[in-house]
Amino acid sequence: MALAAVSLDDKYVLEKGCVYLTGTQALVRLPMMQRQRDVAAGLNTACFISGYRGSPLGGLDQALWSARRFVEKNSIHFQPAINEELGATAVWGSQQLNLFPGAKYDGVFAMWYAKGPGVDRSGDALKHGNAAGSSRYGGVLLLAGDDHTCKSSTLPHQSEYAFMDACIPVLNPSGVQEILDLGLYGWAMSRYSGCWIAFKTIAETVDSSASVDIGPGRIEIVAPDDFQMPPDGLNIRWPDQPLDQVYRLHKYKLYAALAFARVNRRDRIVIDSPRPRFGIVTTGKSYLDVRQALDDLGIDAAHAAEIGIRLYKVAMSWPLEREGIRRFAEGLEEILVVEEKRAVIENQFKEQLYNWRADVRPRVIGKFDENHHWILPSNGELTPARIARVIAERIARFYTSPRIAERLAFLEATERQLSNNIVPFYRTPYFCSGCPHNTSTKVPEGSRALAGIGCHYLAQFMDRSTATFTQMGGEGAPWIGQAPFTQTQHVFANLGDGTYTHSGILAIRAAVAAKVNITYKLLFNDAVAMTGGQPIDGGLTVPALTRQLAAEGVRRIAVVTDEPEKYPAGTEFAPGTKVRHRDDLDAIQRELREIPGVTAIVYDQTCAAEKRRRRKRGRFPDPAKRVFINDLVCEGCGDCSKTSNCVSVVPIETEFGRKREIDQSSCNKDYSCVEGFCPSFVTVHGGTLRKRSPGDLSETGLPALPDPPVPNLDEPYGILVTGVGGTGVVTIGALLGMAAHLEQKGCTVLDMTGLAQKGGAVYSHERIAEVPEQIHAVRLAAGKANLLLGCDLVVSASADALSKLQLGHSRAIVNNHETITGDFTRNPDLAFPAGEMQQSIAQATGTENAEFLDATRLATGLLGDSIASNLFMLGFAFQRGLVPLSSAAIERAITLNGVAVDFILQAFAWGRRLAVDRALVETRAAPATVP
Structure with a gap:
């Protein structure tokens, strides 16, 4: 088979055909496509992107930086924010451009991004920005990264209700293709209605990849010709009074968005039947799950139509466009609403159908059935298997088949097998080899620490006397509410450098104001390791950090590092700052816990994963030094593991029992394992690992490998x-x-x-x-x-x-x-x-x-x-x-x-x-x- 001619740049440069890209890369391409549409329409626009990283949008900033030459060519300005609400406020400013003289563009369309908790903390900014509105040739798309199953969060989240509270319409793409399709549609809706438009993203869309159609004629967007637009329009203006903004939002803007949705038919019947009986309504990821569930039950589109199933796919989950609802609901006996987390669409359906005559009004079920049994729970994640069970049960009164019975039997058998067949041995997240937190999160005997947001969050699950956590930026603040009521005199609190810049400095300020005894351990790792090693926004340095802490009223400051020699005499630390080697961490902590008030340790050591990345690129020193363990001397006591907490110290089974060795492939050269002073350790200076010669790997003279038959x-x-x-x-x-x-x-x-x-x-x-x-x-x-x-x-x-x-x-x-x-x-x-x-x-x-x-x-x-x-x-x-x-x-x-x-x-x-x-x-x- 001839392979297609493909370049990695295709995802950003091709103007038609199919490209292969990830959901994150689709979000990078999206503003390029909008800019190209504007140019074709005779508009000179630019794009402004701002926000704060967090899964599933943790890699968007890196993707934008990687595509810098394409981004800049399309007049896209990317400015990562130090936190979500300030990013949203900056986006608000982008819509104000043409209110004043000096604008270089006809308008600026904007993209804001944040993890679900960032949506929560930005509520005030989002409400104000949406009330003020979008510009005529601008528009605002708000990317909300939701983690429904709490895979990488402190709580699961669902952003729809926050946006509903702010009267912001919500679009819900179901895959990579719809990131592009609905994204363009969202900006057009924002321009027309004056609303900011929310855009729900989850791991299944952003962390997935697919071949998608990027043809310019794929999306045709039209404006309603029957909506009664006020004479002065719905876009941002100045001067503008708060009550006027609210009136405009509730009287016109939301209805303009609904009219826009109606004429563009993004909510649509995907499967219809000449004799419909049972309807399914779904959106986003759940739409794909429903299609998979139907496939698993042996029900394709033609079969569904034959037995009376109608499927409705919703693109804008709030507010729900009512004419489409009515067309879909006519003639149905029952409607099943399939959506993740709390009900959004289901409640709107029931509201729209409430006044229908009882003899024509279909039954609507979703989270609960008619007997109030929980059938599609809101507390977890919906899967095709669960959805298939519910569909099979609901259609059983008029249809069943051997395929359905077979699938249900398989699901039941699988559950039984898993309940009896799982070995209770799990691979859970842990600090990387050589991670600074292996040392920095230790506390002296008799003390305890409060956990924070970041990789060091994992310290709670180790033997570290570390318990409880807060939202991002609240590190240490719970102690303010505990200190007056306990005999404990002091605690430590872990606070990452990224979180400190984001909002954590306010927690320190609050602790100083409350006059509590607490030592903050500022974990300065020179990278945001949790989301891929991005630099800290603002370029904060350790000396500057000590001066900030002193200015906030911190009583005593110490810098602890694995490289104290990098701070020569004269370094501009805050007055009285001590610089000590990490070997002295325990002594420093014991000293500071006795000092009344707020004290701080800045633990300065570069993230191990980032060290590894930089070494591969030749941007970080790579010591010609390696550590080995002589297994004939090793007694297998495990003290090296206890001292270093390092997962590169691994077991090796020998004829003399279990011993230890260093996994040289994963070792990041932290060398803390040596601190156990074990005689089995051997340090080699100046040597490198022996590699095989190219001749050893040569396939010269070996038979050619034929391609096997493919499935x-x-x-x-x-x-x-x-x-x-x-x-x-x-x-x-x-x-x-x-x-x-x-x-x-x-x-x-x-x-x-x-x-x-x-x-x-x-x-x-x-x-x-x-x-x-x-x-x-x-x-x-x-x-x-x-x-x-x-x-x-x-x-x-x-x-x-x-x-x-x-x-x-x-x-x-x-x-x-x-x-x-x-x-x-x-x-x-x-x-x-x-x-x-x-x-x-x-x-x-x-x-x-x-x-x-x-x-x-x-x-x-x-x-x-x-x-x-x-x-x-x-x-x-x-x-x-x-x-x-x-x-x-x-x-x-x-x-x-x-x-x-x-x-x-x-x-x-x-x-x-x-x-x-x-x-x-x-x-x-x-x-x-x-x-």
Whole structure:
């Protein structure tokens, strides 16, 4: 098959056809498309983007920076805010441009972004901005990143109600394609109605990838010709009185948005029936889940129409356009509303239908059925399996089939199996190797600490005498409410440098004003590690930070660092600031806890993950120093793990029992493990790790590797990739997605990470089909994984992974290397239940369909770095005939990616080679003998 001519720049430069991009990249392309539409309409506009990062929008700023040359070419100005409400206020200012002389553009359309809690804290700014309105050739799109299942948040959130309270219409895209389609529609609606427009984003849309149509003629937007617009319009103006703004909003602007929705028909009947009986209403992600549920029940569009099912897809979930509702509801006996979290659409449907005659008014159910039984709960996440059960039950009075009975029986059997088959051994997020928080979050005996927002939040789950947390920016403030009522005289509070800049400085100011005894530990790590290593907004330095703290009234300040020598005499610290080595942290903490009032420790050490990134790019010193453990001397006591809290100190089973070794592939050269003064440690200065010569990896003289027969694509093919955060699981998904795009197949990829980049579990869902229309939900439904590519045994044996497998249908290729979890740092005798986990997987697929190999050992032996193991696994699975793509497409995707191309190609090739000649690969991977 000839591969399509593709460039990585296509996602931003092509003007028609299909491009492959992530949801985040679609948000970057979106303002470019709006600018191009404006130019075609004869308008000279610009775009302003501001907001504050947070999952699932944690990588938007990095994507904008990466696309800088395309962004600037399209008159897009990106200014990240120090917090969400100030970003929203800046967006308000962009709409005021043409109220005053000097404007260089006809208007500025704006995009604001924030995680759900950022929507909450920005309520006042959003209300004021929406009341004031948008400009005629501007418009405002508000991206709200919601985390329905609390994967990477302190609480789950749903932003619709905050926007409803501010009278801001809400658009709810269902996938990457609709990010582009509804985004353009949102700006047009904002310009017409004068409203700011909310745009709901979740992980399933933003963290997914797909091939999408970017043709300029795809979206046709029209303005209503029957809406009674006031003579002075609905856009922002000055002067403008508050009561006039509220009158305009409630009398006209919301109804203008409804009229705009009515004529553009974004809410639409997707499946109709000549004899409709049962209606389903849904929006956003839930729409894809409903389509998947119907597919799982054997009900396609034609079959649904035949048996009387009508499906209504809502684009604007609030306020709901009523004429579309009425057209949909006519003739139905019952309507099921499927939406995540609290009811939004359901309540509006009931309100619209309330005055219908009882003999024609359909029953409306959603969160509860007519008997007030909870059928689609608001406290979690809806899945195709749950939705399928409800649909099957509701249509059972007029339709059933063997396929439905079979699917329901499978779901019940899966639940029974999982309840009995899960090994209670979990991979949870943990500090990275060499993380500063391994040391900085320790507290002296007799003290306790309060946790904060950031990676150091994880300290609560370790033996750190750290408990309770707050919202972002409230760190330490709970102590103000406790201190007067307890015999405890003092606490520590952890506060990250990003949070300090965002809003945390106010918490310190409040503690000073309250005169409580507290020591803030300002964890200065030189990067926002939680969301990918972005720089701290504003360029704060440690000396400047000490001066700010002193100006706020902090009584005593100490700087603790792993490199005190980088602060020579004369550095402009606040008067009285001490600079000490991190080895002295315990003594410094004991000293400061005895001082009345507010004190502070600035713990200065660069984020370990960021160090690693910078070293790869040659932008950070890479010491020619490595630490090893002589296992013949090691007594296996685990003191090195306890001292360093480092997950690169791993167990090694020997004939003399369990010992320790340093995983050189993951070690970030923090060296804190040496502080245990153990005689088994060996420090090598000036040496480097031995790598195999290119000749050892040469395939010269070896038989060519033929492409195996590929699986057919009569229906979408599902691949679930499981692994550990930071090891390249997401890379596999990106490569498979691009390879499918090169072959002009339909493909979606969903990366489920959450806190996983801190060493936790990662799941990547790939669905590949002949055409995009075959794919509905981006997440694999229960039993729908054709292949489990298990890059980590622990994650592969989890309930989330096993639920995607079906006996006799799914194949599993699993790396059975025993990669220890963070719990090992506290429990040196922790047993790794490898056999039990392998058995769980084999039981889920059938023994003959599960294959296990130590890919980490083999890939490290061949290529000198365990990071190669995941691509090695992909090569092995490919050669087994379990990936419905060609090797040419996968290799082209690797080349296009442009990162460590030769290394990754070698890993992929040697994985393939293992599938045909295990003895050869074992020989090549064997440790080199030292002369």
